[in-house]
Amino acid sequence: MGAQTDTRSRIQEVAITLFTEQGYEATSLREIAEALGVTKAALYYHFRTKEDIVASLIEDRIEALDELIAWAGRRPRTAETRAELIRRYGALMTKGRAHEVMHFMDRNKTALQGHAKVDLMRERMGELMQALYDPDDPLPVKLKRSMALFAMHAAWFFIRDESTTEAERAAAGLQVALELADGSGG
């Protein structure tokens, strides 16, 4: 704890910001180090690799998703389950740096491909998406429900307006997600 923990979380904060704004590959460890006023080698004391910085940002999220998927598996695939799943997913996203992490991952899809923890996270997101529909649902239904989870992040991805609050974004995302997951036809 103390100075070490503080430096560690400062590294995470600077890293996710630069990774999202400039890109994961475009951001060198030297750049992160300089932004913090330390050197490259100092980073290597706190994280063994560049990948480890990413892993540290998402590993707690994966656990939360696991629980949510397990919960969904124990319930019937009804409209109520879908709505509740979406609400719970939304609640998860209010904690920590959840939206920043999703934004970072969205903007660096290929660059993060192959990273163990990221691949796991993507897999979990896919499972969660598939918990929202049946394999024999018509394509438009599959599409709408697939987009439901995405809708909960879209207010951060699409709406650039600085004056919009986090709460407003969350509420709008939730509303649109629930609409998308509700219907059974066109």
Next chain:
Amino acid sequence: MGAQTDTRSRIQEVAITLFTEQGYEATSLREIAEALGVTKAALYYHFRTKEDIVASLIEDRIEALDELIAWAGRRPRTAETRAELIRRYGALMTKGRAHEVMHFMDRNKTALQGHAKVDLMRERMGELMQALYDPDDPLPVKLKRSMALFAMHAAWFFIRDESTTEAERAAAGLQVALELADGSGG
């Protein structure tokens, strides 16, 4: 024409495939060259830089978007205009490698940031999105309409099922997009 043109378009085809699957930065020119059975230097005969390959893939798209935006600007912002805009956008996407290009761009957001033509393309997509709503629309409406254009690509991004045809994807995307752009409230 002839051999030169053929090689040029073969480069484009291999490039967009590798860029999408492995990532733009992760794909070296040597790799593209080897996949074609030529050398790195041969690529430089057809394209001055790596960026130029990307530019060649999207520059015709930008023109098409310009026309669509101009058309929307001449019409009142009604539900009918929105629906027609979406249909026209969908028609554009049936031509050439449109969906591949969008998929490529989606998966390489940060890596492509700063490329002149890509930035222009993104700008145009933003303008098109904003043609679907008014600045004073409530947030959920903005969000839904922003997602409409995205829906037309989502059938390619989200639905992995190989047995789904292009026509089915297009039809589903169009249907969902029209629904998202239609409503005025929650």
Next chain:
DNA sequence: GTCTATACATGGATAGAC
């Protein structure tokens, strides 16, 4: 139109001093 060879820059990662 395609080749070989190479210049040049950058980035991740490590060794070892303090």
Next chain:
DNA sequence: GTCTATCCATGTATAGAC
């Protein structure tokens, strides 16, 4: 816990022969 110095791999791009 942070530093300097350095290794090593890779990638873009160019020069010039065939």
